[in-house]
Amino acid sequence: MAMKIPVTAGDFRAQARSQLPRFLFDYLDGGANDEHTLHANETAWRDVTLRQRVLVDVDQVDTCTTLGGQACVMPVVLAPVGLAGMMAKRGEVQALRAANSAGIPFTLSTVGICPLSEVEAAASAPFWFQLYMIRDRGRVENLLHKAWQAGCRTLVFTVDLPIPGMRHRDTRNGLGATGLRATTLRLQQVLSRPNWLWNVALRGGPLTFGNLSEAVPGARNLDAFKAWVDSQFDPTVTWVDIAWLRQHWQGTLILKGILEAEDARHAVQVGADGIVVSNHGGRQLDGVAATASKLPAIVAAVGGQTEILVDGGIRSGVDVFRALALGASGVMIGRPWAWALAAAGETGITDLLQSWQQELRLAMMMTGVTEIASIGCAQLDHVSEFPAGK
Numbered sequence: 001m002a003m004k005i006p007v008t009a010g011d012f013r014a015q016a017r018s019q020l021p022r023f024l025f026d027y028l029d030g031g032a033n034d035e036h037t038l039h040a041n042e043t044a045w046r047d048v049t050l051r052q053r054v055l056v057d058v059d060q061v062d063t064c065t066t067l068g069g070q071a072c073v074m075p076v077v078l079a080p081v082g083l084a085g086m087m088a089k090r091g092e093v094q095a096l097r098a099a100n101s102a103g104i105p106f107t108l109s110t111v112g113i114c115p116l117s118e119v120e121a122a123a124s125a126p127f128w129f130q131l132y133m134i135r136d137r138g139r140v141e142n143l144l145h146k147a148w149q150a151g152c153r154t155l156v157f158t159v160d161l162p163i164p165g166m167r168h169r170d171t172r173n174g175l176g177a178t179g180l181r182a183t184t185l186r187l188q189q190v191l192s193r194p195n196w197l198w199n200v201a202l203r204g205g206p207l208t209f210g211n212l213s214e215a216v217p218g219a220r221n222l223d224a225f226k227a228w229v230d231s232q233f234d235p236t237v238t239w240v241d242i243a244w245l246r247q248h249w250q251g252t253l254i255l256k257g258i259l260e261a262e263d264a265r266h267a268v269q270v271g272a273d274g275i276v277v278s279n280h281g282g283r284q285l286d287g288v289a290a291t292a293s294k295l296p297a298i299v300a301a302v303g304g305q306t307e308i309l310v311d312g313g314i315r316s317g318v319d320v321f322r323a324l325a326l327g328a329s330g331v332m333i334g335r336p337w338a339w340a341l342a343a344a345g346e347t348g349i350t351d352l353l354q355s356w357q358q359e360l361r362l363a364m365m366m367t368g369v370t371e372i373a374s375i376g377c378a379q380l381d382h383v384s385e386f387p388a389g390k
């Protein structure tokens with residue numbers, strides 16, 4: 001049966017499922033524990049209803065804005081996704097190219113496959129770098145230096161991963177386990193995806209952690225990654241370390257993984273230029289609230305003092321509009337771009353972003369706004385439920 005043309009994030013997800021070995025699809029798709037927070041993230045946006053307005057001149061609609069000091073064609077940033085280079089051949093480079101042609105920022109993860117230098121060589125605009133704090137501060141300084149040399153001027157420091165979450169799908173697929181049973185399971189999964197085996201596993205190498213190759217020379221697979229993360233990510237990090245980071249990074253500093261207004265205030269105090277309201281896409285603590293429901297209180301606490309981005313469960317251009325109506329300046333997206341990458345590479349991401357921009361434009365026209373800066377609580381139905389929207 002001929003495959004239909006993928007249009008939505010859900011369409012790309014279905015295609016990604018058919019392209020990727022099961023353990024990789026599950027690593028990408030899954031969340032922590034029973035995945036309640038993961039699902040809540042998605043449904044919370046759908047519950048935000050909008051006000052249709054008519055007979056407004058919406059001939060000239062502009063989706064452009066500025067995020068992290070960088071001009072963007074729409075208020076969307078590709079979030080850091082570890083191991084994206086396992087989803088498609090040199091995946092981070094493909095995603096960067098799609099982001100560059102869409103006119104939005106791409107964020108390279110600390111645990112990406114492609115190294116900073118490879119991404120830089122393909123870049124036609126500055127990209128963002130995401131940092132996890134590693135125990136050895138010398139290595140962190142070295143990474144920061146390399147990121148700066150590669151032209152990155154926005155650093156996304158992730159603060160919600162003192163330890164990786166309990167991702168049961170990964171455990172079920174034998175990740176982190178050794179022995180014949182786990183190896184056989186994964187081998188079967190790989191052999192059932194010959195396209196992936198040929199294009200990514202055989203022709204897409206090296207499949208190592210490009211930015212950590214000196215730190216983890218043997219890190220060739222998900223098991224090694226997990227072992228390295230477990231031993232090297234630094235759970236002692238506090239606000240004091242953010243001050244250290246502030247001194248070592250002259251560019252824009254964004255803290256990703258803030259979910260409480262109190263922490264958002266702290267972020268402002270330590271000099272963060274921006275925050276990402278995030279629960280890591282429901283991959284850390286299953287049981288925390290959806291980001292859409294936490295956003296308004298954070299906007300009320302620090303809106304105007306720092307730039308507020310949000311991520312988690314955003315699945316369409318209309319969701320982007322909803323996030324802005326609730327007071328965010330922009331959004332990050334994780335799974336949607338990685339699904340599109342796995343399904344159709346750079347072209348897949350390009351198509352998805354074009355469709356989202358059109359959805360965003362349509363939402364603006366149908367609610368009677370023509371500029372990103374004008375989107376706010378006036379476009380929300382049931383405003384009383386979201387009193388803190390801007």
Ligand SMILES: Cc1cc2nc3c(=O)[nH]c(=O)nc-3n(C[C@H](O)[C@H](O)[C@H](O)COP(=O)(O)O)c2cc1C
Nearest residue numbers: 028079080081082109158280281312313333334335
């Ligand atoms: C497969 C996968 C890998 C991720 N890796 C990272 C990472 O390396 N660094 C990071 O800060 N966040 C990481 N995240 C979280 C995303 O940056 C983002 O917060 C999350 O995906 C947003 O939710 P969404 O996927 O529903 O859009 C990852 C998410 C996924 C799905």
